[in-house]
Amino acid sequence: MTLLLDSIEAVAEAVREGPRVLPVGAGTKPALSSPPAGDVVALDVSGLRGIVEYDPAELTFTALAGTPVAEIEGALAQHGQHLPFDPPLRAAGATLGGVVASGTSGPGAFRHGGVRDFVIGVRFVEGTGRLVTGGGKVVKNAAGFDLPKLMVGSMGRLGVLVQLSFKVFPRPRATTTLAFELGSLEAALETVARLGHGPLELDALDLEPPGRVVVRLGGDPGALGARAERLAGLVGAAGPERLDGDRDAATWQAATELAWVPDGCRVVRAGLTPRSVPALDAALRAAGARTRYSLGANAAWIAWPDDPPLARLDAALAGLGLAGMVLTGPPDRQLLGAPRGGAFAARIRGALDPDARFPEA
Amino acid sequence: MPRADTEQREPPAGSAVGALRSLGLGPRLLTSPAALTAFGSDALTAFHQRPEAVVLAETEQEVIDTVRLCHREGIPFVARGSGTSLSGGSVPVAGGIVIALNRLDRVLALDPDARTAVLQPGIINLDVSRAAAPHGLAYAPDPSSQSVCSLGGNVAFNSGGAHCLKHGMTSNHVLGVKAVLPDGEVVHLGSDSVEPIGPDWMGLFCGSEGLFGIALQITVRLIGVAESTRTALAVYETLESAGEAVARIVGAGMLPVAMEIMDALAIEAAEASVKPGYPKGAALLIVELEGEREEVGADAARLDELLRASGATQITSTEDPDERALIWQGRKSAFSAVGWLAPDYIVQDGVVPRTRLSEALARIGRMSAEAGIRVANVFHAGDGNLHPLILFDGSEDGAVVRAEELAADILRLCVELGGSITGEHGVAVEKRAFLSLMFSDDDLALMRRLRHAVDPAALANPGKMLEPAPAPA
Known part of the structure; x- marks a missing residue:
């Protein structure tokens, strides 16, 4: 069952009075947003939509949680601004609330940080049906507990997001992309580590296994050519492929929209350390999964096939002390591997949702 | 003008000091009034409360044991690093103790390839960057007190600094925390990865002002030291026009790493103490650009144009590290320098x-x-x-x-x-x-x-952030 809700009051009432509930926006990450059990009702909050406040001179905006990210990006682009972390699945319709609840950041998070680094304020309905506010609307704020960060990655299971405030950054005035074929995962990881050290400030640093490293540069149009040459010199591999204009945009659009994921695969997002990549990659290859490493090999987008079962990925991640979040497929699992939090997580969850109104991950 | 904290507590039954002796800390358990007085205040000296005892912890286990004992005996505690809080964050509570973490000051691990470090809470902020420097890396958050303040306090208060503008606050640089909760349970929040998975429990812990327990190990991300840095000083006839210049720079889509303003009185104080040789005027705007040399070069030309157009009466800039250091020394000493005024x-x-x-x-x-x-x-x-x-x-x-x-x-x-x-x-x-x-x-x-939910007995840094709950009507 799905309840269509178009006001904050209706959300509060549904949480207070209905059966167990789970919010859903555009449904682009169904493993998180489909009700996992018969007694859980989906709260469709896609009607809570619209930009509440956007002052380009302030570089901040506030929007209702069901607002599609694409709508927000459109408004920002008119003023030469953007959310630099490339919110994933925006062309597929992802909402701002869904991006926060899934905690997903795209390749652009490499330079300036991800969704957790840009969200500055939140309003949500907690488990007793009360509307609460955390953070604020200014870019710097240390008042009270940092509830905006807590809601990042909360999977709709700590509260129903209804409104969010973000800081934004100026959009780079020009971008270009260089792709290098390094031949092996080992060589690609070595290059990723070297580039991560600087001195070049890269907008994105992705690795397509086994050996392709894709780098995006953004900034002053006059300086871009010289910087691209420096980048090529730094990597030292012969003949990088230079992708400009539409090809630059298309490259990152495909990464952000997960266009490379084969049909029938489940998408899992994992947090990594670069050191854990060789062992993880071996396990993924053995299972026939396809993978794209992002954020300088700190994150993996994994396309897991129908067979072997997801439990094998769960075990592989756990064995390496890593955690993953399942984004697509049925809502049988949300977290894989070794997620952290322990007793702290249990106590905070209990305080936010004392009557277990939201399903557990 | 010292005064007691407003949340008065009866000292707990039994002697806190007596119970703490069982930890076998010897001379690292301070109990003499003279020794305890030094821990009664932090940098917000208006508040003072002498603790019952101070534990000078040297190991994680001692911190854990002390917290567990406090939990068992009902003794309130406050963790303290260098005591530089400007909001009274480490002022003790009556009948409570201080757990001093200064001696837990080691770098436990530093991975230059992953650009991360694992640190103890008592390490001085600037020492993190010193440890990272041989690898061309640095720890970005730079509170004005960075030469004395400790990382544990930075995490508890989500400290900022002049260079937050581009780099963000402490919370944007902390990846993981191993913490002891107020009942002695040890938890791991966050991870070693830049990419968090699941609810951001670490993000909630950071900035919780000590109310959720004590960080024992802190994993931070390090950034590459910029190859080029340029610091501009611009003088304005009024404070408001300096403020307008800032709005103009932000509005032009520039992203300086720092933008600071000092007024005539603050400039006078800085000149009286560390003598940075600032140009004279009603208001001084400091704008720092950093990054790749091509980018900084291109931005510098745009910045100079913006500063001129904003009515600056004098503009100077430098890329000399010593001159920059003096500019920032003047700025960062401004709080203490007003003591001259x-x-x-x-x-x-x-x-x-x-x-x-x-x-x-x-x-x-x-x-x-x-x-x-x-x-x-x-x-x-x-x-x-x-x-x-x-x-x-x-x-x-x-x-x-x-x-x-x-x-x-x-x-x-x-x-x-x-x-x-x-x-x-x-x-x-x-x-x-x-x-x-x-x-x-x-x-x-x-x-x-x-x-x-985390601290039902309200023992971890009680009386901070949240006022006592209002009495039921």
Whole structure:
């Protein structure tokens, strides 16, 4: 069952009075947003939509949680601004609330940080049906507990997001992309580590296994050519492929929209350390999964096939002390591997949702 | 003018000191009144409360054992690093103890390829960057007190600094924390990865002002040291025009790493102490660019144009590391330097939307004139984080109260303009009465519920951030 809700009051009432509930926006990450059990009702909050406040001179905006990210990006682009972390699945319709609840950041998070680094304020309905506010609307704020960060990655299971405030950054005035074929995962990881050290400030640093490293540069149009040459010199591999204009945009659009994921695969997002990549990659290859490493090999987008079962990925991640979040497929699992939090997580969850109104991950 | 914290507690039954002796710490358990007095205040000296005892911990296990004993015996505790809090964050509670973490100051691991480090909480902020420097890396958050403040305190208060404008606050650089909860349970929050998975428990712990327990190990991300840095100084005839210049730079889509403003009084104080040789004027704007040399070169030309167009009467800039160091030394010593201008001062830490900076400065100027109290302004202009320094002489009758009233009015102004009561110093004791300006009863009730869930006995840094719950009607 799905309840269509178009006001904050209706959300509060549904949480207070209905059966167990789970919010859903555009449904682009169904493993998180489909009700996992018969007694859980989906709260469709896609009607809570619209930009509440956007002052380009302030570089901040506030929007209702069901607002599609694409709508927000459109408004920002008119003023030469953007959310630099490339919110994933925006062309597929992802909402701002869904991006926060899934905690997903795209390749652009490499330079300036991800969704957790840009969200500055939140309003949500907690488990007793009360509307609460955390953070604020200014870019710097240390008042009270940092509830905006807590809601990042909360999977709709700590509260129903209804409104969010973000800081934004100026959009780079020009971008270009260089792709290098390094031949092996080992060589690609070595290059990723070297580039991560600087001195070049890269907008994105992705690795397509086994050996392709894709780098995006953004900034002053006059300086871009010289910087691209420096980048090529730094990597030292012969003949990088230079992708400009539409090809630059298309490259990152495909990464952000997960266009490379084969049909029938489940998408899992994992947090990594670069050191854990060789062992993880071996396990993924053995299972026939396809993978794209992002954020300088700190994150993996994994396309897991129908067979072997997801439990094998769960075990592989756990064995390496890593955690993953399942984004697509049925809502049988949300977290894989070794997620952290322990007793702290249990106590905070209990305080936010004392009557277990939201399903557990 | 020391005074006791307002949340009075009866000392717990039995002797805290007696129970602590069982930990076998020998001389590292301080109990003499003379030794304890030094731990009674932090950098907000208006508040003082002598603790019952101080534990000088040397190992994680000693911190854990001490917390467990406090839990068992019902003894309130506050963790303390260097005691540099400007909001009273590490002021002890009556009948409670201090767990001093200064000796837990090691770098446990540093991975230059992953650009991460695992650190103990007592390490000095600047020592993290010193340890990373041989690898061409640095730890970005740089509070003005970075040469003395400890990382554990930075995490507890989500400290900022001048270079937050581009790099973000402490919380944006901490990846993981191993912490002991107030009942002695040890938890791991976050991870070693830049990419968090699942609810951001670590993000909630960071900035919780010690109310959720004590960080034992902190994993941070390091950044590459920029190859090029250029610092510009611009002089303005009024504070408001300097504020307008900041709005113009932000509006032009530039992303400087720092933008700071000092007024004539703050410049005078800096010149009286560390003598940075600032140009004279009513207001000084410091703008720092850093990054690749091609980018900094291109931005520098745009910046100079913007500064000229904004009415600066004098513009200088430097890429010389020694000159830059002196500029920042002058800026970062400004709080202590106002001690040259008046016997006492209150530092405020309000935030306003940066488009309303000029308006806020003009109104603070009028409020200062009306109250007949001098206010020096030195602040992180790029993110709207004001630090008015309210100067007074505590020996004058009623001067403290008048200064506090002005400080309170400034905080109300910040909230009225759409900002915050604190950008980076935290709420702690100093501003907890003002939290309700920003948050509703339901918001505050939830924060109390979170605190209660983690620490039902309210033993970890009690009396900070959240006022005691109102009595039931």
